[in-house]
Amino acid sequence: MLPSYVDLQLYIHTGATDSRNLADKLKSIVKEELDVTIFPDDQQTIIKAALEDPNQLPTRTLMDLVKTIMEKAVEGIKYSEPIAKLCISIIENEKKQTFLETLLNTCQQWYQERDKILRGIKAGDGTRFTAFMWFLTEMCGHLKRHQLKENFKSLQPELTLLSILAKCCQACVSLPIKCLSETECLFFVLTSIGRDLESELPQQLEQLLASVRDGFLTGSSASVRRTLLQLIELHASNWQLPGSSVLYYYPRIK
Numbered sequence: 001m002l003p004s005y006v007d008l009q010l011y012i013h014t015g016a017t018d019s020r021n022l023a024d025k026l027k028s029i030v031k032e033e034l035d036v037t038i039f040p041d042d043q044q045t046i047i048k049a050a051l052e053d054p055n056q057l058p059t060r061t062l063m064d065l066v067k068t069i070m071e072k073a074v075e076g077i078k079y080s081e082p083i084a085k086l087c088i089s090i091i092e093n094e095k096k097q098t099f100l101e102t103l104l105n106t107c108q109q110w111y112q113e114r115d116k117i118l119r120g121i122k123a124g125d126g127t128r129f130t131a132f133m134w135f136l137t138e139m140c141g142h143l144k145r146h147q148l149k150e151n152f153k154s155l156q157p158e159l160t161l162l163s164i165l166a167k168c169c170q171a172c173v174s175l176p177i178k179c180l181s182e183t184e185c186l187f188f189v190l191t192s193i194g195r196d197l198e199s200e201l202p203q204q205l206e207q208l209l210a211s212v213r214d215g216f217l218t219g220s221s222a223s224v225r226r227t228l229l230q231l232i233e234l235h236a237s238n239w240q241l242p243g244s245s246v247l248y249y250y251p252r253i254k
Helices: 005-012 020-028 041-054 059-073 077-095 098-112 128-146 155-173 180-200 202-217 223-238 242-249
Strands: none
Touching: 005 180, 005 223, 041 059, 041 077, 059 077, 059 098, 059 128, 077 098, 077 128, 098 128, 098 155, 128 155, 155 180, 180 202, 202 223, 223 242
């Protein structure tokens, strides 16, 4: 379940002053450098080759590699950042965009099949679905920071992944809202992408916030309602929830 009281204790005592820093602290706790040995033996050589020069690999190999990498990404949020970095490294060097196109298509397909292959399936501190959302969040952040738009021709990977992530967020608050781990994940995701949704996908954000308010008013569990209230305040605070508010929502860490 995210966040744990230990995570929040660390947040308060390290002097972080807003929810964006809290999200960074939480990710640093579970951050894990990518080790190719976490992949099956027969895939390690392929991954190393893709990192060296993806243009030397057959199209089918790159397409299959996307599935291998994403299957690892949804095993837990600790893999989200290193695997996003792995994907960016491959995307930066490929010329035909086979890996990138396959990644975008796979993310869209997995979202559409989320109830079958992602939701409700335990993975690390959450589910495969929450790990998927963390991975998408990391990908959006890295694409934005690397400023690779000129490499993508007609593709818009940052906007495409942001749109998929917005749909995932909407799924988290579809009534009836029962999954606390999803609403808690939603809080941290919006801490990272709230401003981007506001500027790039304002209508989807408006719909999402309306669902958050509806969920808060329609009798979800106390824990879920508290997290939804945090989301409402997060938006009202311009996506930076003050540390004092975190203390209010988590009084046991005072």
